[in-house]
Amino acid sequence: MGGPDVLGVRPFEYRGGLMKNDLTAVEVIGMGIRSEQDAAAFYGKVSKKVKNPLVRAKFEQLAREEVGHKAMLVAMYQKITGEKNPPQYRASPIRLKRAESSSMSRIWRSC
Secondary structure, eight states, rough: OOOOBBEEEEEEEOOOOSSSSSOHHHHHHHHHHHHHHHHHHHHHHHHHHHHHHHHHHHHHHHHHHHHHHHHHHHHHHHHOOOOOOOOOOOOSSSEEEOOHHHHHHHHTTTT
């Protein structure tokens, strides 16, 4: 269900259908942390493939913003639980996936 790939990097692809509605606040924060990590990785990968320096700078900025979002969620986790490091969620509903070339990736290559 992911969107079109960008320079061979597909945005977030959901696995396993809808999110459970019985998650605790701490579990939702943990999933959010993982989501922000994945988004930062996506924007970082795309920024390395873009030729246009203005577009590259925008993707780098987006990656930094995601890192900042992750830091806010980690701080929230620490405040709620008193624990220093949140657990690593490996069962995130979001992951990065390389996809076959598409017309969208050819468009982005020209940037």
